[in-house]
Amino acid sequence: MKFYDCKTAPSPRRVRIFLAEKGVEIDSVQVDLAKGEQFSDAFMKISPLAEVPLLVLDDGTVLSQVNAICRYLEEVFPENPLCGRTPVERAQVDAFNGLLQMNGFMAGAEAFRNATPGFKNRAMPGPHNYSQIPELAERGLLRLDNLFADLDAHFADNQFFMGDYYSMADISGLTIVDFAKWVKKFIPENCVHLQRWYDQVNDRPSAKA
Ligand SMILES: N[C@@H](CCC(=O)N[C@@H](CS)C(=O)NCC(=O)O)C(=O)O
Numbered sequence: 001m002k003f004y005d006c007k008t009a010p011s012p013r014r015v016r017i018f019l020a021e022k023g024v025e026i027d028s029v030q031v032d033l034a035k036g037e038q039f040s041d042a043f044m045k046i047s048p049l050a051e052v053p054l055l056v057l058d059d060g061t062v063l064s065q066v067n068a069i070c071r072y073l074e075e076v077f078p079e080n081p082l083c084g085r086t087p088v089e090r091a092q093v094d095a096f097n098g099l100l101q102m103n104g105f106m107a108g109a110e111a112f113r114n115a116t117p118g119f120k121n122r123a124m125p126g127p128h129n130y131s132q133i134p135e136l137a138e139r140g141l142l143r144l145d146n147l148f149a150d151l152d153a154h155f156a157d158n159q160f161f162m163g164d165y166y167s168m169a170d171i172s173g174l175t176i177v178d179f180a181k182w183v184k185k186f187i188p189e190n191c192v193h194l195q196r197w198y199d200q201v202n203d204r205p206s207a208k209a
Contacts (some may be wrong), residue, residue: 003028004054010105010179013209014066015073017171020206023076026055039127044207050127067097070168078087082128083167089162096161096169102131104176106206111140111183129181144185147176159200167203174201 003019004011012061019026022141031052037136039051047062053065055072063069074083084090115120123130141179151173154186161169177187177198187195199206 001058002056004031004043004052004056005029006031006033007034009052010108010175011051011066013178014171014175015053015055015069016209017074017175017206018070018082018168020209021082021166021171021204022073022080024037024073024077042136046126048127050126051185065166066179067094067101082166082171084162084167085165086155089165089167089197092162093167093169096167097172100169100172100176103143103150104172105179107143108179108183109140110136110183111144111180111185112137114140115183122163141183141185144180144183145188148180148185148188148191151197152191152194157195160197170197170201171206174198174207 002014005016007030019198031043033052037043038052042208044050046056049064051064053064053066053069055069057063063072071083074081082093087151109125110185112132114132115124119132121129121131123132123136132148159174160166177194180186187198
């Protein structure tokens with residue numbers, strides 16, 4: 001297996017934390033997004049999506065998308081389950097991940113990519129170019145405010161996303177809070193429950209991945 005990673009990017013970090021929690025090491029290749037290596041012929045031949053992360057299996061099968069890659073890794077490394085321990089938990093972790101993808105990663109990407117000069121014409125990742133829309137940057141910031149408030153309410157009654165069970169949803173959430181710092185969104189002082197959760201997940205050794 002080979003993991004196509006970029007040390008500075010939030011999406012592949014989710015896979016790195018997942019692997020660290022599992023205690024699994026995989027050969028990895030760094031793709032320097034700042035240098036545009038995702039558009040190189042060599043990389044586009046592996047995946048025309050021009051995005052990381054990617055996982056290439058020994059038989060050449062290419063897996064893309066964080067949630068799909070982690071779902072596969074969970075199947076082949078089932079010890080210490082992170083995607084749910086029962087059918088109900090698996091559905092609940094998927095639901096949190098879907099919501100976090102939409103309301104966290106998309107919101108952060110909206111805010112960052114539509115306002116950062118270096119991303120002019122690159123408002124969306126992937127092989128197609130899109131112009132920046134400043135209103136979307138504004139909306140992304142508002143969506144992050146709302147997400148933080150919603151998560152604070154959730155963590156008032158829950159140690160982790162899934163009660164007392166640390167899961168893939170916590171990995172997604174941690175990565176979003178750190179990604180939000182790129183657009184100068186920090187956990188508000190009044191979100192004490194969200195801050196308590198963040199400190200707890202950020203203290204785990206895997207958070208350094
Ligand atoms: N939906 C994808 C998102 C992947 C993604 O957005 N990757 C970013 C890095 S965080 C990327 O490769 N960007 C390339 C670019 O900006 O050109 C997933 O879940 O894996």
